[in-house]
Amino acid sequence: MEKTEWKVTGMTCSNCALGVTRFLEGKGMEQVSVNPIDGQVSFLNTNSTADDLLKKGIEKLGYAVASDAIENVDSKKQSSKNKIRFFITLPFTLVLMLHMLHPWIHLHFLMNGWVQLALCLPVFAIGIFHFGKSAWNSLMSGVPNMNVLVALGALVSFIYSLSGLFIFNDSNYYFFETTASIITLVLFGNYLEEKTVKATRSALDSLLIPQKAMANMIAFDDAYQEQIFAVESIHLRTGDLILINSGELVPSDCKILWGECLVNESLLTGESLPISKHKKDTLIGGSILESGSVKAQVTATGENTVLAGVVKLIRNAQQNKPKLQQLADRISAVFVPVVIVLSLLCFGINYWVASVPLAQSIMRSIAMLVISCPCAMGLATPAAIAVGLGRGAKKGILYTQPDVLEQFKNIKQVVFDKTGTLTTGRFEIHRFESEIPIPEFQNYVAALEKYSNHPLATSISRIWPITNAIPWKKAEEIKGMGIRAEDKEGNLFELGASKMNPDAGTNEPHSMYLWKNKHLIGWIDMQDEWRPEAKSVIDFFRKKNIKTILLTGDSAAKAAIATEQLGIEAFHAECSPEEKYKKIEALNLIAPTMMIGDGINDAPALAKATIGVSLSDASQLAIQQSSVVLMKQGLSRLPEAFGLGRHIHLTIQRNLFWAFAYNIIAMPIAAMGLLNPTFSAMAMGLSDVMLALISLHLYIKKVN
DSSP states (O other): OOEEEEEEESOOSHHHHHHHHHHHHHTTOEEEEEOTTTOEEEEEOTTOOOHHHHHHHHHHTTOEEEOHHHHHHHHHHHHHHHHHHHHHHHHHHHHHHHGGGTTSSOOGGGGOHHHHHHHHHHHHHHHHHHHHHHHHHHHHHTOOOHHHHHHHHHHHHHHHHHHIIIIIOOGGGOOHHHHHHHHHHHHHHHHHHHHHHHHHTHHHHHHHSOOOOEEEEEEEOTTOOEEEEEEEGGGOOTTOEEEEOTTOBOOSEEEEEEEEEEEEOHHHHOOOSOEEEOTTOEEOTTOEEEEEEEEEEEEEOGGGSHHHHHHHHHHHHHHSOOHHHHHHHHHHHHHHHHHHHHHHHHHHIIIIISOOOHHHHHHHHHHHHHHOOHHHHHHHHHHHHHHHHHHHHHTTEEESOGGGGGGGGGOOEEEEOOTTTTBOSOOEEEEEEESSOHHHHHHHHHHHHTTOOSHHHHHHHHHSOOSSOOOOSEEEEETTTEEEEEOTTOOEEEEEOGGGSTTSSOOSOOSEEEEETTEEEEEEEEEOOBOTTHHHHHHHHHHTTOEEEEEOSSOHHHHHHHHHHHTOSEEEOSOOHHHHHHHHHHHHHHSOEEEEEOSSTTHHHHHHSSEEEEEOOGGGTTOTTOSEEESSSSSTTHHHHHHHHHHHHHHHHHHHHHHHHHHHHHHHHHHTTSSOHHHHHHHHHHHHHHHHHHHHHHHHSOOO
C-alpha cells in the first residue's frame, strides 16, 4: 500500500475537511488526513479503489482534486468566483435596503412587493445555488457545514416573504431585503475569509511551492570534450554532473567535485550570512551561490531532496492535530444540528412563551441561524499552526509534531548532549601515543573509524586519511562505545572509550584507545571547543528556572569541567545510548523534560523525552525521533524555538477562546432580538477574519 497525497481545493473549514474524511473512510481508506488550510489530503488506499472514483466522490461533495501545478490557479478562481458573486448581488441588495430609509426618501415603488421580489430573486438564485449546493453536499456527507445555516436562514426569510406577497398580501410580511443581505454579506465574508486564511499560510509558500530552475548540465562528447547545456531542474537525475555559477540557484541537492563558493542557505536555515563550501561539501537545492563557481554531482532529486524532506515534515506537522483541536473538531461536527435545534427553540420560546409577534420571532430565529459560526472553531488551531510553522521554517526551526506545542509550557528540565551539541563537533588531534609505528597506527585508526559517523570518527577521517586499505573480515560499531573489527589473520582490533575494555589497563583519561587482541597499543586525545552560543543558551534556561542537565558518554572528569565552565547544574557521564534512554525515562517521572542532541546516538533518548530537539545539518533533517529540528546547526535557535512553541500554543488558546466566546455570546444576543439577520450575517462573516488576524499577529509579534 502506498500513501496517496492530493490537493483538494474549495474547502473553507474543518467541517469541509470532516466531510472529505468521512467520505474517504467510508470507501475503506485508512490513515486519512485532511487539512482545510492548505487542502492537503493523504490516505492509504487499502482496497485498491480507483482514484477516479474517489475523485468523483470528492467533487460531488463540492470540492475539486487538483495537482500542485494548478493549485494556485484553482485557488484564485475560487476566490475570484466569490468576489464576482458578491459584486453581482451587491447592487440589488443596496437598492432593496433603500426602502428601509422610508419615509426620509420618496421611493414608494420600493414598497411594492413585486418590485422587491424582482430585486431579490437574482440574489436568491445565486445564493441558493452556491450555498444550497454546498449545504446539500455536506448533508449527504453526514457532516453539515455552515452553509446549511446560511441557506436555511435565507430560504426561511424568502418563503415567509413570498407568503406575505401571494397569500396575505401584506407588506408586514416582506423580508426580501433580509434574504438578500444575508446572502450578499456572507458572500463578502467568504471572500474576506479566503483572503485572510490564505495569508496565514503565506509564510510557507516559498517552501511548499516547488522552485523551478534551469541547470547547466555537463556531458562529454565522443572526443571526451566537456559540453554544457541548459535543462530544467525537474529533468535532473541522481549522478548527473552540473555547473553552478555565481548568482545561480542550486537546482538540486548535490556534492561539490570541483571549485569552492559562498552559498546562501537562508531559505532552509534562516541564516542570512553566506556559508563557505569546498570540495566534497554538499549543496542544498534551493540555496543560492552568492560567489564562486563549482562543478557538482547531483545526489538527490524530487521527493528525495532536503527541501522535499522539509515540506514533508511541515505537512505532517499540519496534519497531526493537538488535543485542543480534536476537541474543537468533535464540537464543530455536531454544531450545525445543535444550532438548528436551538433556532427552533428560539422561535418557539419567543412566539409561544414570550408572545413575540410571528414576524419578529422568525427573524430572531433566522438571526440565530446566521450569526453562529462553526468554521471559527474548526480553523482556530490550523490557522495558528500554519502561521507558527511558517515563521519557524523561515528561521530554520521545524516543529515535526504540533501536539508537542502543548508541552512547552510544562517543561521543567532541559537535558543537553555534549559532543556536537554543546561543542562544535569539529575535533582536532591534541596528542597521541603508540607502541607500533605511527603510520601503521594512524592507518588502523582511520580504517576503523570509517565505520562510524560519530563526530570524533568524522574528524579522524578528515585528519588521517586511509593510506592502506585493510580488508577486515568483519567490522561493527558498538553504539556509545566504539568500533570492533577482525582482520583476515583473526586479530581483534577495538577502538573506542575506556569502558570498551575496562580491565585493559586504561587508567589515564584519553579520548579514545586502540587495542589489539585486548592489548593496549595506543591512545589519542582530541580537543573540541564549546559553541560560542552554548553559555548564553544555558543562561537563558536558568533565568527561566528550568533545570539544566548534561548527559554524555564522556568521562566524569570531562563532564565536571563542562558543567563548571557552562554553568550546567547537574551531569550524568559515561552513558551509553541505552543508559541515556533510561536516564531520560527517570527524569520524565520527576518533571516534563526536553532533550537536545545530535539525533544519531541520542535517538532513543530523544524519542523518550517529553520534547526531543535535534541539532543537525540539512542532511539529517528527517530524524523522526525528534519533535523539533533545528536546521541551522547549533544552539542559537533553541531559545527562539522554545519561545515560539509557547506562543503558538498561546495563539491556539486565544483563537479557540475567541471562537467559543463569539458563539456563546452572539447566539443569545440574536435570540433576544438585539441583532437582526443583516447584522448577524455581517458578524458571522467577520468572525473568521478576526480569527485569521489573531493568527497572523503571531508572525510579527516579538517572541521572548
